[in-house]
Amino acid sequence: xxxxxxxxxxxxxxxFTLAAEELHLTHSAISHQMRAxxxxxxxxxxxxxxxxIALTPKGHQFLAVVRPVLQQLSGVVEALRHADARRLxxxxxxxxxxxxLLPRIGDFFLRHPDIDVDISSTQALVDLGASGAHLGIRYGxxxxxxxxSELLFEECLFPVASPGYIREHxxxxxxDLPRATLLRDDFHPWAAWLEQHEVAETDCTFGxxxxxxxxxxxxxxxxxxxxxxxxxxxxxxxxxxxxCRIGSARIPAGAAYFLVLPRDAQVRQEVRExxxxxxxxxxNSGYTARPFNEESR
Numbered sequence: 001x002x003x004x005x006x007x008x009x010x011x012x013x014x015x016f017t018l019a020a021e022e023l024h025l026t027h028s029a030i031s032h033q034m035r036a037x038x039x040x041x042x043x044x045x046x047x048x049x050x051x052x053i054a055l056t057p058k059g060h061q062f063l064a065v066v067r068p069v070l071q072q073l074s075g076v077v078e079a080l081r082h083a084d085a086r087r088l089x090x091x092x093x094x095x096x097x098x099x100x101l102l103p104r105i106g107d108f109f110l111r112h113p114d115i116d117v118d119i120s121s122t123q124a125l126v127d128l129g130a131s132g133a134h135l136g137i138r139y140g141x142x143x144x145x146x147x148x149s150e151l152l153f154e155e156c157l158f159p160v161a162s163p164g165y166i167r168e169h170x171x172x173x174x175x176d177l178p179r180a181t182l183l184r185d186d187f188h189p190w191a192a193w194l195e196q197h198e199v200a201e202t203d204c205t206f207g208x209x210x211x212x213x214x215x216x217x218x219x220x221x222x223x224x225x226x227x228x229x230x231x232x233x234x235x236x237x238x239x240x241x242x243x244c245r246i247g248s249a250r251i252p253a254g255a256a257y258f259l260v261l262p263r264d265a266q267v268r269q270e271v272r273e274x275x276x277x278x279x280x281x282x283x284n285s286g287y288t289a290r291p292f293n294e295e296s297r
Contacts (some may be wrong), residue, residue, distance in 0.1 A: 002033055003033045003034070003036055003037035003040070004037070004066055004069075004070065005023060005070065006019060006023065006025070006030050006033040006034055006037070007033075007034060007037055007045060007062070007063070007066060008063065008066050008067055008070055009022050009023055009030075010030070010034060010046070010053065011055055011059065011063040011066075011067075012067070014052070014053045014054075015053055016030055016031060016034075016053065034046065041062075043056075043058050044056050044058070044059070045058060045059035045062060046059060047059075086114055086115045086116065086269075086270050087115075087116045087117075087118065087270070088115055088116070088117050088118065088134055088135075088268075088270040088271065088274055089118045089120070089131075089132055089133045089134050090117065090118070090119050090120070090133060090134070090135055090136065090137070090274070091120050091121070091122070091126045091128065091131060091133040091135075091136040091137075092119065092120075092121050092136060092137040093121060093122075093123060093137070093138070093139055094121040094122070094123065094212055094214060095212055095213040095214040095217075095233055096137060096139065096232075096233070096257065097119060097121045098121075098214050099214055099217065099232075099233040099234070099236070099237075100232055100233065100235065100236075101119075101137070102119075103236055104281055105117070105119075107277075107281075108274065108277050111277065112273055112274075112277075115270050115273065115274070117274075120133065123211075123212070125138075125144070127146070128146075128147060128260065128261075128262045129146065129262045129264075134261075134262075134268060134270070134271050135259065135260065135261050135271055135274070135275065136259075136260045136261075137152070137257060137258070137259060137260070137278075138257070138258050138260050139155075139187075139255055139256070139257055139258075140255050140256075140258070141255060141256075142256065142258045144260065146262065146263050146264075147260040147261060147262060147263055148260065148261045148262075148263050149258045149259070149260050150258060150259045150260075150261075151256055151257075151258055151259075152256070152257040152258060152259050152278070152279075152282045153232060153256065153257055153282050154252075154253075154256045155230050155231060155232060155252075155253035155255060155256050155257065156230075156231045156250040156251065156252055156253055157188055157193065157228050157229065157230060157231070157250060157251050157252075157253050158228070158229065158231065158245055158246075158247070158249065158250040158251075159174075159177070159193070159226050159227070159228055159229070159245070159246040159247070160217075160220055160226065160227055160229045160234055160237075160238070160243040160244065160245055160246065161180070161220050161223075161225070161226045161227070161243065161244065161246060162220060162221055162222070162223045162242065162243060162244070163241060163244050164223050165180075165220075165223045165224075165225070165226070166244060166246065168223075171226065171246055172246065172247075173246065173247050174197040174199060174246070174247055174249065175197075175199070176246075177194070177197075177199055177204060177226065177246075178199065178203040178204050178205075180204075180205070180225060180226045181205050181206070181207040181224065181225030181226065182204055182205065182206050182207060182225060182226055182228070183207045183208065183210070183216045183219050183220055183224065183225040183226060183227045183228075184206055184207065184208070184209045184210065184216065184228075185209065185210045185211070185212070185213045185215070185216040185227075185228075186209065186210070186211050187213055187230075188213075188228055188230070188253065190204070190206075190228055192251060193228055193251060196249075196251060197249070207219070207224060207225045213229075213230060213233055214233070216229075217229055217233055217234055217237070217243070220243060221237060221242050221243055226246065229243070230253055231250070231253075232257065259275060259278060
């Protein structure tokens with residue numbers, strides 16, 4: 001089995017070095033396994049007359065058999081390991097997980113106590129197939145390779161701050177923004193908003209730059225300034241009045257949240273149940289559109 005896994009990795013990656021890294025082996029160890037397999041089969045699978053890695057005709061023939069067998073065996077092993085537990089692996093952005101998904105997912109657990117949900121969060125564009133994730137929630141244009149994308153909800157932007165910050169600095173409209181500290185994140189700069197409302201960037205004071213939108217929103221909740229927030233990330237904070245909108249204007253974010261599934265993967269029952277729940281939550285969720293006023297005190 002070790003030699004078959006080594007051969008499949010070499011054939012797929014066309015590199016001894018990359019195959020060794022994937023299997024956590026040394027270069028010499030994977031070379032030894034490759035020679036042991038060829039010795040056992042009494043035939044050459046790698047064309048060593050070339051500088052780059054290439055399979056012989058018999059190597060291609062053998063790889064066409066080995067790859068599906070290993071995939072099938074991996075699937076059976078996974079099923080046996082979790083025979084008594086239905087497992088669902090989800091990949092999602094940290095900001096969306098913290099601000100929207102986690103406050104609501106308890107409802108899913110109540111409805112489906114037999115499903116074991118494994119949530120991973122990263123800002124990197126994860127290969128769902130390679131990571132083992134059954135589905136993902138991504139933010140962007142919806143155009144990603146090797147996945148099927150389904151729009152969950154559109155996103156818009158508007159400035160928010162804590163009620164205390166608004167009262168202290170007298171920020172009630174876009175014209176007041178030059179008197180405030182504008183918090184920034186890597187995803188949505190203030191330039192488009194300020195241009196639309198004819199506010200010069202040179203007149204504004206900018207605060208820290210956050211690489212995660214959750215941190216910018218948290219800083220706004222802590223009274224450190226005004227964040228240009230994504231509507232779905234601040235939905236709960238607006239409902240509880242931890243944050244308030246400044247004015248009632250909004251602009252499109254230029255991106256949206258999408259449910260993504262591996263394009264060629266078999267859709268599991270757990271995935272169907274979670275996506276049905278997710279769609280219902282997206283349909284029922286909303287955010288308070290009221291701007292801040294004196295009655296918020």
